[in-house]
Amino acid sequence: LDLFLPDSRGFETFTQVHAQAPQVPIIVVTASDDEALAARVVREGAQDYLVKGQFDGDMLVRIIKYSTERKRLLAKLQEQSRGLQTTARRLRTITMENVDGIVVVNRNGETRFANPAAESMFDPNGDDTLGKYFRSPVVTGDSVEIEIPAEVQEKAVVEMRVAEAEWDGEKAYVASLRDITRRKQMEEDLKRTTEELKETVSELEESKKVIEEQNNLLSDLSLRDGLTGLYNHRHMNEVLEQEFSRAGRYGTDFSCLLMDLDYFKEVNDAFGHAFGDFVLREFSTCLQRHTRISDDCFRYGGEEFLVLRPSTDVHGAREAAEKLRKFYEQNPYCQGTRSVTVTVS
Numbered sequence: 001l002d003l004f005l006p007d008s009r010g011f012e013t014f015t016q017v018h019a020q021a022p023q024v025p026i027i028v029v030t031a032s033d034d035e036a037l038a039a040r041v042v043r044e045g046a047q048d049y050l051v052k053g054q055f056d057g058d059m060l061v062r063i064i065k066y067s068t069e070r071k072r073l074l075a076k077l078q079e080q081s082r083g084l085q086t087t088a089r090r091l092r093t094i095t096m097e098n099v100d101g102i103v104v105v106n107r108n109g110e111t112r113f114a115n116p117a118a119e120s121m122f123d124p125n126g127d128d129t130l131g132k133y134f135r136s137p138v139v140t141g142d143s144v145e146i147e148i149p150a151e152v153q154e155k156a157v158v159e160m161r162v163a164e165a166e167w168d169g170e171k172a173y174v175a176s177l178r179d180i181t182r183r184k185q186m187e188e189d190l191k192r193t194t195e196e197l198k199e200t201v202s203e204l205e206e207s208k209k210v211i212e213e214q215n216n217l218l219s220d221l222s223l224r225d226g227l228t229g230l231y232n233h234r235h236m237n238e239v240l241e242q243e244f245s246r247a248g249r250y251g252t253d254f255s256c257l258l259m260d261l262d263y264f265k266e267v268n269d270a271f272g273h274a275f276g277d278f279v280l281r282e283f284s285t286c287l288q289r290h291t292r293i294s295d296d297c298f299r300y301g302g303e304e305f306l307v308l309r310p311s312t313d314v315h316g317a318r319e320a321a322e323k324l325r326k327f328y329e330q331n332p333y334c335q336g337t338r339s340v341t342v343t344v345s
Helices: 011-020 035-043 057-097 116-122 180-223 233-250 264-271 273-289 314-330
Strands: 027-030 048-051 101-106 111-114 144-148 156-167 170-179 254-260 296-301 304-310 333-335 338-340
Touching: 011 035, 027 035, 027 057, 048 057, 057 180, 101 116, 101 156, 111 116, 116 170, 156 180, 170 180, 233 254, 233 296, 233 304, 254 314, 264 273, 264 338, 273 296, 273 304, 273 314, 273 333, 304 314
Parallel strands: 027 048
Antiparallel strands: 101 111, 101 170, 144 156, 156 170, 254 304, 296 304, 333 338
16 A cells, blocks of 8 residues: 555545455555654554565565465454353353352462352352351362351351353452252253363463463564564664663663665576575575574664674674674575585675
């Protein structure tokens, strides 16, 4: 979507298109290298932001590919989220409208949850039971009978079944409570309710982990260059700003190594862009292997790369740069029958 065409109204055009077709991945193209505008359109739903004259056809194809994949992953996450919401509503209906009492008790015996049936069973006056000590020992295994004392309501005996579960990240027990006089009519419902409750809680926890992993993956993809896997130029600016601030605050050193592949255009002309992409990927892989864990590697643009080295003075940076220069000088790139040495400056 070109924001600087004669009939375009800039950011307003983007918001209108995105509102009418939210499922379509949008890549914004503009003539202005405006970082603020780039951040705004990406924040509002664009997949990427390109400046005219700073990308070629191959780069555009790769960007479209990764933008489409990110949009597909986002749609999948939204679908899973809707599924979780449906499951949560079903669970709430099961627990809140069930005629059986359902109580969640932690390892200290404190009540963490009680549905309306359990509330009326133990506190008919409407007092909140959360945080209070549960009246009976909670032990997994066969069902047990417990007495509800007369001061709460008319003396009654209920059957209690207990299962282990996880609640708010800690070990807990789910207790299902039923008046013994209704046992024959409600026995099957009790078993079904308890099992479904256990399965739903476990399913919710597992789905939460999957969503967190996919969110982390999407977040990482937005920070990385699609071809090399290194951090991209936009993330580089953010990290540099943070490092400048840290160095100023604590008086520490840091260095940047800016590297350029020598005569890379001739490699593309002689062997083709596919081999050129292979060289860029191999260069990036070797760069990560031959830098420290604390270093950050970025694709600055095209065949230019930057290594940020925290706690490194000028002397240390020169030594590191010379080691990298010699490594690339002594190790050619080989693919099939093709082999070429590409030095760096």
